[in-house]
Amino acid sequence: MCFQDQLLTYLSELGPKIPVIFLIDFLRYLAFASLAFLFFYIWKHPFQNRKIQNKFATNAQFRREFLYSVSSVVVYTAVTFVVLVLRKYGYFQFYERIEDHGWTYLILSTLLILAIQDFYFYWTHRLMHTRWLFKIVHKVHHDSLIPSPWTAYSFSVWEALIHALILPIIATLFPVHPLALLVFMTFQIIRNVLGHSGYEIFPSWMISNRILKLINTNTNHDMHHQSFRYNYGLYTTIWDYVFGTVHPKYEETFAEITRGKSEQVQLQESN
Numbered sequence: 491m492c493f494q495d496q497l498l499t500y501l502s503e504l505g506p507k508i509p510v511i512f513l514i515d516f517l518r519y520l521a522f523a524s525l526a527f528l529f530f531y532i533w534k535h536p537f538q539n540r541k542i543q544n545k546f547a548t549n550a551q552f553r554r555e556f557l558y559s560v561s562s563v564v565v566y567t568a569v570t571f572v573v574l575v576l577r578k579y580g581y582f583q584f585y586e587r588i589e590d591h592g593w594t595y596l597i598l599s600t601l602l603i604l605a606i607q608d609f610y611f612y613w614t615h616r617l618m619h620t621r622w623l624f625k626i627v628h629k630v631h632h633d634s635l636i637p638s639p640w641t642a643y644s645f646s647v648w649e650a651l652i653h654a655l656i657l658p659i660i661a662t663l664f665p666v667h668p669l670a671l672l673v674f675m676t677f678q679i680i681r682n683v684l685g686h687s688g689y690e691i692f693p694s695w696m697i698s699n700r701i702l703k704l705i706n707t708n709t710n711h712d713m714h715h716q717s718f719r720y721n722y723g724l725y726t727t728i729w730d731y732v733f734g735t736v737h738p739k740y741e742e743t744f745a746e747i748t749r750g751k752s753e754q755v756q757l758q759e760s761n
């Protein structure tokens with residue numbers, strides 16, 4: 491079969507999967523962003539005195555973020571589709587049967603995917619903040635000065651593409667099972683939605699522990715949206731601490747917010 495015929499066969503085989511890929515990604519975003527929105531902005535929740543910024547985002551911002559997030563899902567779908575076509579040609583190392591590599595491998599490979607993405611995100615994010623790339627690639631995301639759960643996928647097409655490339659990168663490096671991808675994608679959207687939620691949910695004592703302070707917090711990423719500098723990390727603050735890009739006021743701000751607003755007011759009044 492010539493190259494063109496083979497490509498057409500693959501495209502017609504995989505074509506019907508496009509709406510499914512889109513829906514899985516879109517519904518994952520919609521489910522977790524709506525749940526976080528309902529929890530933090532509609533229901534009475536226990537973190538009300540832990541709002542990171544005093545101002546609230548507008549409905550117009552929510553709408554804009556939602557539409558950009560849909561466009562990001564279109565980009566993710568396109569990248570996944572190209573990866574599936576290339577897989578037919580023997581590229582990438584996906585496997586279907588867990589017993590081929592075992593459960594230990596499955597767990598370790600899932601953790602490795604998250605670790606690689608953490609490092610990849612830190613450096614691509616720093617690059618996006620260079621004068622050359624910021625305006626075209628990253629500005630859309632930073633238009634949300636007060637992040638909300640809907641900000642999670644609010645990216646320009648270029649930024650969405652950069653994030654989506656993590657899939658072909660990891661599938662080139664080592665064998666990946668769909669279950670590892672499912673856990674990874676679910677974890678990333680939960681962390682992403684929480685990081686933009688506008689409220690801090692982590693315990694105050696976390697920041698004084700040398701190991702636990704390496705876990706990224708909602709305050710950390712919120713401060714990135716406010717300052718446009720510092721705190722480039724995703725799941726961890728490891729690379730920010732290693733490369734000296736932690737916001738100078740991060741630990742202090744986290745301690746203040748987790749102390750709770752009412753307590754802060756009482757402290758200020760008693761001073």
Ligand SMILES: [Zn+2]
Pocket residue numbers: 631637641686711715
């Ligand atoms: Zn963000």
Ligand SMILES: [Zn+2]
Pocket residue numbers: 615619628632714718
């Ligand atoms: Zn940024």
